[in-house]
Each structure stands twice: as structure tokens, then as C-alpha cells.
Amino acid sequence: VSRFEGVKMAPPDPILGVSEAFKADTDDLKLNLGVGAYRTEDLRPYVLNVVKKAENMMLEKGENKEYLPIEGLAAFIKATVELLLGADNDVTKQGRVATVQGLSGTGSLRLGAAFIQRYFPGTQVLISSPTWGNHKNIFNDAGVPWSEYRYYDSKTVGLDFEGMLADIKAAPSGSFVLLHGCAHNPTGIDPTPDQWEKIADVIQEKNHTTFFDVAYQGFASGSLDEDASSVRLFVARGMEVFVAQSYSKNLGLYAERIGAINVVCSSSEVANRVKSQLKRLARPMYSNPPVHGAQIVANVVGNPVLFDEWKSEMELMSGRIKGVRQRLYANLSAKDKSGKDWSFVLRQIGMFSFTGLNKAQSENMSSKWHIYMTKDGRISLAGLSLSKCEYLADAIIDSYY
Numbered sequence: 001v002s003r004f005e006g007v008k009m010a011p012p013d014p015i016l017g018v019s020e021a022f023k024a025d026t027d028d029l030k031l032n033l034g035v036g037a038y039r040t041e042d043l044r045p046y047v048l049n050v051v052k053k054a055e056n057m058m059l060e061k062g063e064n065k066e067y068l069p070i071e072g073l074a075a076f077i078k079a080t081v082e083l084l085l086g087a088d089n090d091v092t093k094q095g096r097v098a099t100v101q102g103l104s105g106t107g108s109l110r111l112g113a114a115f116i117q118r119y120f121p122g123t124q125v126l127i128s129s130p131t132w133g134n135h136k137n138i139f140n141d142a143g144v145p146w147s148e149y150r151y152y153d154s155k156t157v158g159l160d161f162e163g164m165l166a167d168i169k170a171a172p173s174g175s176f177v178l179l180h181g182c183a184h185n186p187t188g189i190d191p192t193p194d195q196w197e198k199i200a201d202v203i204q205e206k207n208h209t210t211f212f213d214v215a216y217q218g219f220a221s222g223s224l225d226e227d228a229s230s231v232r233l234f235v236a237r238g239m240e241v242f243v244a245q246s247y248s249k250n251l252g253l254y255a256e257r258i259g260a261i262n263v264v265c266s267s268s269e270v271a272n273r274v275k276s277q278l279k280r281l282a283r284p285m286y287s288n289p290p291v292h293g294a295q296i297v298a299n300v301v302g303n304p305v306l307f308d309e310w311k312s313e314m315e316l317m318s319g320r321i322k323g324v325r326q327r328l329y330a331n332l333s334a335k336d337k338s339g340k341d342w343s344f345v346l347r348q349i350g351m352f353s354f355t356g357l358n359k360a361q362s363e364n365m366s367s368k369w370h371i372y373m374t375k376d377g378r379i380s381l382a383g384l385s386l387s388k389c390e391y392l393a394d395a396i397i398d399s400y401y
């Protein structure tokens with residue numbers, strides 16, 4: 001008898017498990033609106049032109065395969081913090097940011113969580129309700145307790161701003177507050193600039209520390225600067241913040257696992273100590289990070305021509321998603337005779353639309369219409385083409401009523 005008899009089968013991942021179900025479906029009409037991965041109009045994965053050009057540069061130059069330092073590739077670290085805070089940001093110039101290359105957004109969140117567990121054992125992190133499916137797993141496995149702040153208001157299909165502020169205010173002083181920098185996943189609902197100011201006020205009043213999760217910079221609005229404005233607002237106020245970054249979406253480097261954890265500190269002396277402890281946590285976790293994705297980011301950002309081309313490709317990707325959002329809304333409002341207001345589909349930004357479909361209704365979407373989405377009612381518009389919007393609208397209306 002095996003020693004592992006007691007090991008039970010794990011449940012399928014709420015997001016990646018949807019893709020498995022999609023693959024098993026043999027119907028030609030099937031649509032995968034589960035995983036947040038960009039597809040072109042003909043529903044194929046997209047490798048950005050700038051990524052191909054950067055890789056050609058690397059092949060010509062010839063890269064060795066030596067270990068990177070624990071903190072990652074120096075050129076990447078310089079590029080990633082400048083993208084986040086702006087090239088001329090004095091916080092960067094003052095050396096007040098501890099930046100360590102992470103295994104994409106997930107690994108960067110995990111490293112930040114490990115730091116919190118080590119230096120603030122028992123202190124909780126507040127996460128939005130709902131939030132990205134993996135946030136709870138990351139903090140659970142890092143041994144960081146979490147509780148939820150109200151975020152989504154199903155009545156208005158908008159932000160429960162009063163509830164959010166109240167819950168952040170009610171939390172014990174010195175809690176960590178996880179905020180999506182832009183393109184909230186799964187709701188697609190972001191605070192307005194004025195609301196960000198009020199959120200910063202409460203966090204400062206309570207001596208909380210913000211943990212920004214920035215997985216869609218440049219992908220939500222098409223502008224790198226606009227999508228970083230919430231982070232830059234908090235940093236401009238002199239707040240110390242954690243920021244996890246990911247290049248999965250905006251540079252399409254999903255499987256390269258490239259991201260960073262940044263800790264903005266009150267002085268460079270503190271930043272150096274924080275960075276040394278982040279490295280100390282990374283070393284026994286994975287020792288040092290992979291070079292390929294870091295080199296691509298460094299080459300794209302470090303080359304003005306490629307950087308500009310990247311910006312236009314991001315506008316193209318976010319523009320295509322805005323187009324399907326509008327087409328979907330047009331079909332929903334034209335077909336639904338009940339007079340329901342579907343305009344929330346237009347107001348939401350980023351890769352996702354939070355349809356308000358419940359678990360049973362989203363199951364009807366897959367069983368009857370072969371459309372795959374997460375059980376919380378989220379659909380990834382990145383997996384939708386203009387030509388499929390009518391079919392999707394029919395399915396949503398059929399499932400909704």
C-alpha cells in the first residue's frame with residue numbers, strides 16, 4: 001500500500017480548471033472566456049512583435065546561461081521600477097525602492113507575503129470581495145491571515161465605496177491592504193481618482209500599509225502612466241507601499257514568469273535592509289529567477305524604438321477589448337426586451353466583465369452554450385472576438401432569465 005494513501009485529489013483551480021473543461025468540450029461553438037489571456041480577433045494567442053524583436057536581438061548578441069543574482073537582472077530591475085513610478089521619479093533617484101525580480105505576479109505576491117509573515121506575524125492583509133482567485137491561496141500558504149473588505153455592489157453592479165472605506169477603517173491599525181492598481185480582477189471596476197484619494201486618506205489615518213497588485217499596467221487603459229496613477233498617487237504622498245508587478249498581460253509574457261516585488265521605503269538605508277531580507281527569503285524558495293523574460297523586458301524598455309512600439313501594441317490590445325465590450329453591450333441591450341440596464345458592461349475596464357451571472361447560470365453557459373467562464377460570473381473579454389459577441393449575448397440572456 002502506498003505511503004501517500006492519505007493524499008486526496010485536489011479540486012480543480014477555479015480559473016485554470018475552466019480551460020481544462022473547455023479543452024474537453026468537442027463542440028465547434030465552444031468559447032473559452034475563462035482564463036485572462038489575450039487572444040487576437042481570430043482567437044489565437046498573441047506574441048507581441050516587440051517581444052520577437054527583443055528575442056532576435058538576444059539571439060544575435062548571444063546570452064550566457066549564468067545564474068542571475070538573487071534579486072534578478074539589474075537591467076530589468078532598473079526598467080521595471082521606472083515603468084512603475086516614472087523615469088524621472090525622485091523616489092527612484094533617492095534609492096528608496098527595494099526591488100527584487102519575482103516569478104511573475106504570483107511569485108512577487110508570494111515573496112511579499114513571506115516578508116509580511118516574517119516581520120509582521122499575525123498581522124492581517126485585507127483583500128477585496130471578490131478578488132483574484134489566487135490571492136487567498138497565496139496568503140494562506142504564506143501563513144498570512146486575511147479578511148475581506150466590501151468592494152463589489154451587486155445592486156449597482158459598481159463599487160461599494162462606502163463599504164470599502166468602512167471595512168478598511170474598521171480593521172486593526174497597521175493592517176496590510178491589498179489593492180488592485182488598475183483593472184480590478186474579476187469585477188473590472190476601479191475607484192475614480194477622487195476615490196483613490198479617500199482610500200489613501202483612510203490608509204494613512206489607520207497607519208495601514210498598502211500592497212498594490214499591478215498585473216495590468218498599460219493593458220487596462222492602453223497607457224502605462226494612467227494605469228500606474230493610483231500607485232504614483234500613494235507614493236507621492238510619501239507612503240511606504242508594496243507593489244507586485246507582472247508582465248504576463250501587458251507584454252504577453254505569461255509563461256516566462258517575469259514580474260517584480262517593489263517595496264517603497266522612507267529612506268534608502270531602510271530600502272537596502274528590506275531588499276537584503278527579500279533576497280534572504282528568495283534564496284531558499286527558488287534561489288534566483290529566470291533570465292529570459294527579464295532580458296526581454298529590459299530590451300524592450302531600454303530601446304526607445306521598441307518601447308514606443310510596445311506602447312502602440314498595448315493600445316491595440318486594449319483597443320480590441322474595448323471594441324468587443326462595446327459590441328457585446330450593443331447586442332445585449334438590443335436583444336434584451338426586459339429593459340435591463342446592461343451599461344455596466346461598458347463601464348468596466350481591463351480584460352474582464354463581471355456579468356452578475358450566478359454559479360448555476362454560468363453552468364448553463366457551459367452546459368447549454370459551450371461557453372466557459374469562471375463560476376463567479378466573470379468573463380474574459382480577451383478571449384472574445386467581435387464575430388462571437390452576438391452568440392455570447394444570446395447565451396447570457398438565455399442564462400440570465
Ligand SMILES: Cc1ncc(COP(=O)(O)O)c(CNOCC(=O)O)c1O
Nearest residue numbers: 015035036104105106132185215246248
Ligand atoms: C489581479 C492579478 N494579480 C496577479 C496575477 C498574476 O499573474 P502572473 O502570476 O501570471 O503574473 C493575475 C493574473 N490573472 O490570471 C489570469 C486570470 O485571472 O484568469 C491577476 O489577475
